[in-house]
Amino acid sequence: MPQVVKYKAKSIIYFEGDSSDKIYILQSGKVSLISIDIENGQEIREMVKTGEFFGVKSSLGRYPREETADVLTDSVVMVFTVPEFENLIYTNPRINMQMLKVFSNQLRRLHKKVRSLMSIDEQTDAETGLFNIGEYYYKNQKYKPALYAFRRYLTYYPAGSYQGQATEYLIKIEKYPQGGAPASSAQKPQPVKKPAAPAEESRDSKLYYDGLSFFSQEKYEDAINNFRQYISNNPDGEFMVRAVNEIGKSLFILKKYDDCIKHFTGMIQKFPKHPDLPEFLLYLGLSCNAKNDKQKAAGFYKKVITMCEDGSEIKRKAKNALKALGGN
């Protein structure tokens, strides 16, 4: 079981360089992470948001802490061991998704920094790059990868600036009877997934995915439109459940609390055994709270708490929300 631990103001949860397998979530209070910028050696201070994890990378990656966790005001954190954290993620894939987003972003930025230090020409665009790869392999008489690169080039850039040269190379390679890999037996390029003219079903999944992407761009109105269209085209579709949920969330973020309540109430009536029921109820509670109907809100939160397993994100949120109401 994850433990709830209280820290006094001006204490330290961990120091840079410490080895530990603990992962934390800030429940209340103020914690700041102090690290050294690898670029200029200056101190960086980052505030941990309530509900945010910290200490994840060093614990999972088994390397020393890269930052010091400094407690600014009396704070409450929940402490997970690595196995407990893994359990949490297994039951809440969404947490993992969010973390992957954060980490992939960090990695992308690091890649960029490293490349700029290695004075690799950042100017090379993907089109030129792909053509150059083909040319490199061609000149080194590695015809199989050359063939692959030129074919890919022509698939992606049929009217590209190297189209003529790439075609010439291709013709040359295909003439070599024993050129590493004769054209006939060479690997056929996989079909390029094009958004144009997709099958009925995948066009609808595209609706859903575009909806998600609108959501992440904070274009909630557009997101709602997409999800609604998806649901009306696929009442039994693969993403129906998710779409329902996303619409409700978007309405909540847009502060359309009445619409949000109407949406989720309707859904609960329609799908009383929906797997995301606790989350629906949580949003009902949050919406009621936003409308100042605290009693109703508390009712919803309590229901969520009784429905969820310990350690689930939804339960935690409901508990926190209930606590914020001053109830228990």
Place this chain on the structure above:
Amino acid sequence: MNIDLSKFDRFKVAFQKGDQIFCEYEPGDSFYLIQSGRVQIVKIMGDIEKIVDILHPGEIFGEMAILEEAPRSASAIAIDHVEVLEFNKKNFEILLRGNPQIAMKLLQTFIKRIYDQKRRFMILTLPDPQAKVADVFLMLSETQSAESKSMNEIVLNTNVDDLAHWCGLSTSECKQVINHFVTQRKIEIQNDKLVIKNINDFQRFVNSRRKK
């Protein structure tokens, strides 16, 4: 990996030995989990084709494509007959929900790559070639077992090409530095191995260079 992957059979893709799985600079929208066979990750740097990594069953590659579509930063080539599971943005959520263990593995892959890149960045920001090469020694020694860490002398399985690649130097520049260290009797070259006489010496050297 003792994870039940049978329900992911529909994502299975096979490649013949020598097949290109994807090519550097190609737009990427999927990532792969190796089920059998080995995959070579190569990158063309200047005039050389550089093997960046060799991956084994259970390992993940192409992971940068999961959340953002961007050109591939390296090529992936099948060394053996290779079977992979191919995932993209579309079925990624199915994967996350259906197989949290893989999702966890993915998270760990990212964490490892972030650490490696940071370490690399630290090497590249050192002011001179000698300090850079020395820091690569330190990095390589960090991945060795704790047992050998306690000793001054350590043996690294590496060569000049690899070292040059890590510190962003040309092979000839790197060779110069290595020769310099050899004449100072700080290191010895044995075939594919490099014997570091006193790794703590190099640690102090790098530390002194890092502080401005």
